[in-house]
Amino acid sequence: MENNKKSADKISKELNWRYMLFDSLTFPTLIINPDKIILDINHNLQKKLSANKNLIGKTCHEYFFNSKTPCESATCPLPKLFADKKGQSKLIKIDTDIEDRWEDRVFIPILNENAEVAFIRVSIRDATQVKALEKELQDVRNLMEKIVQSSASSIVAADIRGNALLMNEAAENLFDYSLEEFQQNHSAKDFYPPGVAKEIMKKLRSKDYGGKGKLTSTKIDIVNSKGEIIPGEIAAAIIYEGNQEVATMGIYTDLRDKIAVEKKLEKAQKQLAQSEKLASIGQLAAGVAHEINNPLTGILFNANLLLEDQKEGSTIYNDLEYIIEDVNRCKRIVKDLLVYSRQANPAKNFVQLNMLVDQSLSLIHDQKLFGNIKIEKKMSEEMMLINVDENHLNQVIINLVMNARDAMNGKGILTLHTYRNKAAQKAYLEVSDTGCGIPEKNLHNIFDPFFTTKEPGKGTGLGLSTVYGIMQENGGNISVKETSPKGTTFLIELPLYSSLQREQES
Ligand SMILES: Nc1ncnc2c1ncn2[C@@H]1O[C@H](COP(=O)(O)OP(=O)(O)OP(=O)(O)O)[C@@H](O)[C@H]1O
Ligand SMILES: [Mg+2]
The missing domain is CATH 3.30.450.20 (PAS domain)
Incomplete structure (x- = not known):
C-alpha cells in the first residue's frame, strides 16, 4: 500500500x-x-x-x-x-x-x-454554431408568430386555467380586447355566455367531437368586451406535454357576414317565389277579368233599363238597386284585377319622391276619409330623384295610406317619411301608422293576391300584391320594416338617380 x-x-x-x-x-x-x-x-x-x-x-x-x-x-x-x-x-x-x-x-x-x-x-x-441554431429557431418562431398574427381567423391560446397566452390581431378585433387588457382582468370563459366554456372543455376531452383533445368546427355564441353576442364558430384543441394538459387553443370564425349573406339570399329567393306566384296569378286574373267584364256590363245595362220602368220605392225598384250596387262592386273588383294584372310596360319618368308623395295625398285629400287621423309628413330636404311610372307610384302610396287608415280605426297618426342614402344610391319612403299591427302569422301572406282580413265588401286583398308588382317593375322593393300592436311601418326602397344620370338616360 x-x-x-x-x-x-x-x-x-x-x-x-x-x-x-x-x-x-x-x-x-x-x-x-x-x-x-x-x-x-x-x-x-x-x-x-x-x-x-x-x-x-x-x-x-x-x-x-x-x-x-x-x-x-x-x-x-x-x-x-x-x-x-x-x-x-x-x-x-x-x-x-x-x-x-x-x-x-x-x-x-x-x-x-x-x-x-x-x-x-x-x-x-466557440458558440457560433449554437448561436446559428438559436437564430434559426428564432427565425422559425418569428415566422410562426407572423403566420398566427396575420391569419384572418381569430386565434387564441390559453393555459389550462384559462389565462390567455396569445391572441392574434383578428382575435383582438373580434373580442374587442387587447391581449394585455384581457390577461389582466379576464379568463377564457369570458369569451362565451355562462356555462359554454365548460361545455367546450367537456367536448374537447371527449372522443366524440373530432377525437380526444380536439373539437371540430362547432357553432357557438361569442361574447365580446361590450357584452355583445356574436354568432360564431370554433375549432379547438388541447395542447399536451406527454399526458399532461398544458394549454388550449381555439380558432374562431365570425359568422355575422355569412349569416347576413344567407339572409339576403333567402330574401331574394322569397321575392323571386313571390314574383313568380304573382305573375301566374296575374295572367289568370287578367283572363278572368276580361271574361267577366262583358257580362257585367250587360247585367248593369239591363238592370238600369228595368229600373227606369219601376216606381221609385217599390220592392222591385229596391231589389234592382241592390243588383246595380252589387254589380258595380263586381266591376270595381274586376277593375282592380285588371290593374293588378296590367301587362303594359310602365311609362317611366324622372320625378322627385317628395313631389310624388304630395301628389298622391292630394288625390285622397278628402278629410272624411281620415276622420280623426292626423297625417304627418317628414320629408327630407335632400334631392331624391327617382325614375318611375308616376301613376303606378301614386297607386302604391295611396294603397299604403289607405291600409294604414284602415288599421287605425278612425284615430291615430299616419306618418310619411322620406329620406335617402347617397352611398347606397337609394331613396326611401316609410309609411307608418299607429294602428293594430300585422300578426306574425299573416306576415307571409299580406303580399298575396286576395289575402285580406277585412270584412267582405271592404277589401279585395289586391292592394299589397299590386303594390308589390309595381315596386318590382320600377326596380324597387317593399317590405314591412316593423310591426307590433302599436303600429306598422312599411318601407319602400327605390333606386336614387343623380341629375347627371338623368341627363345621360333621358
Ligand atoms: N298598415 C297595416 N296595418 C295592419 N294590417 C295591414 C296593414 N296593411 C295591410 N295590412 C293587412 O294586410 C292585408 C292585405 O292588404 P291589402 O292592401 O293587400 O288588401 P286589403 O287592404 O285587405 O284590400 P284592398 O287593398 O284590396 O282593398 C290587409 O287585409 C290587412 O290585414
Ligand atoms: Mg289595401
Missing part, C-alpha cells in the same frame, strides 16, 4: 499530471492572475495562435480586445467573479471578414487556502 502511494507520487511528479490535465482541456484555455496578467495558456490555445505569438505576461484585454486599456467594469466579468467567487461567462460577437463568430468566454475562479481568488481559468468556447 505504502509502496503504491510512493510510486504514484513519483509518477505524478514525473508526468506532471496537473499540467497535462490543463493541456488536455478541449477548449482553448488560459490562466490569468487577479491583475489580469496571462500566466499560462494550454496546448489548444497555443494551437489556435500563430506559431510565434507569445501571450504570457500580457493582459487579457490585450489578447481579447487588442487594447492596452482594461475593459470597463460594467462589461468585464471579473468584478462579479471576485465578489461572488463564482464562475462567470461572457458571450462575445467577433466580427470577421467572412462571417460573424461568437465566443463564449467562461471565467472560473481558482481559490487559495484563504478562499481568495488566486487565479482565474478562462476557457474559450
Whole structure:
C-alpha cells in the first residue's frame, strides 16, 4: 500500500499530471492572475495562435480586445467573479471578414487556502454554431408568430386555467380586447355566455367531437368586451406535454357576414317565389277579368233599363238597386284585377319622391276619409330623384295610406317619411301608422293576391300584391320594416338617380 502511494507520487511528479490535465482541456484555455496578467495558456490555445505569438505576461484585454486599456467594469466579468467567487461567462460577437463568430468566454475562479481568488481559468468556447441554431429557431418562431398574427381567423391560446397566452390581431378585433387588457382582468370563459366554456372543455376531452383533445368546427355564441353576442364558430384543441394538459387553443370564425349573406339570399329567393306566384296569378286574373267584364256590363245595362220602368220605392225598384250596387262592386273588383294584372310596360319618368308623395295625398285629400287621423309628413330636404311610372307610384302610396287608415280605426297618426342614402344610391319612403299591427302569422301572406282580413265588401286583398308588382317593375322593393300592436311601418326602397344620370338616360 505504502509502496503504491510512493510510486504514484513519483509518477505524478514525473508526468506532471496537473499540467497535462490543463493541456488536455478541449477548449482553448488560459490562466490569468487577479491583475489580469496571462500566466499560462494550454496546448489548444497555443494551437489556435500563430506559431510565434507569445501571450504570457500580457493582459487579457490585450489578447481579447487588442487594447492596452482594461475593459470597463460594467462589461468585464471579473468584478462579479471576485465578489461572488463564482464562475462567470461572457458571450462575445467577433466580427470577421467572412462571417460573424461568437465566443463564449467562461471565467472560473481558482481559490487559495484563504478562499481568495488566486487565479482565474478562462476557457474559450466557440458558440457560433449554437448561436446559428438559436437564430434559426428564432427565425422559425418569428415566422410562426407572423403566420398566427396575420391569419384572418381569430386565434387564441390559453393555459389550462384559462389565462390567455396569445391572441392574434383578428382575435383582438373580434373580442374587442387587447391581449394585455384581457390577461389582466379576464379568463377564457369570458369569451362565451355562462356555462359554454365548460361545455367546450367537456367536448374537447371527449372522443366524440373530432377525437380526444380536439373539437371540430362547432357553432357557438361569442361574447365580446361590450357584452355583445356574436354568432360564431370554433375549432379547438388541447395542447399536451406527454399526458399532461398544458394549454388550449381555439380558432374562431365570425359568422355575422355569412349569416347576413344567407339572409339576403333567402330574401331574394322569397321575392323571386313571390314574383313568380304573382305573375301566374296575374295572367289568370287578367283572363278572368276580361271574361267577366262583358257580362257585367250587360247585367248593369239591363238592370238600369228595368229600373227606369219601376216606381221609385217599390220592392222591385229596391231589389234592382241592390243588383246595380252589387254589380258595380263586381266591376270595381274586376277593375282592380285588371290593374293588378296590367301587362303594359310602365311609362317611366324622372320625378322627385317628395313631389310624388304630395301628389298622391292630394288625390285622397278628402278629410272624411281620415276622420280623426292626423297625417304627418317628414320629408327630407335632400334631392331624391327617382325614375318611375308616376301613376303606378301614386297607386302604391295611396294603397299604403289607405291600409294604414284602415288599421287605425278612425284615430291615430299616419306618418310619411322620406329620406335617402347617397352611398347606397337609394331613396326611401316609410309609411307608418299607429294602428293594430300585422300578426306574425299573416306576415307571409299580406303580399298575396286576395289575402285580406277585412270584412267582405271592404277589401279585395289586391292592394299589397299590386303594390308589390309595381315596386318590382320600377326596380324597387317593399317590405314591412316593423310591426307590433302599436303600429306598422312599411318601407319602400327605390333606386336614387343623380341629375347627371338623368341627363345621360333621358
Ligand atoms: N298598415 C297595416 N296595418 C295592419 N294590417 C295591414 C296593414 N296593411 C295591410 N295590412 C293587412 O294586410 C292585408 C292585405 O292588404 P291589402 O292592401 O293587400 O288588401 P286589403 O287592404 O285587405 O284590400 P284592398 O287593398 O284590396 O282593398 C290587409 O287585409 C290587412 O290585414
Ligand atoms: Mg289595401
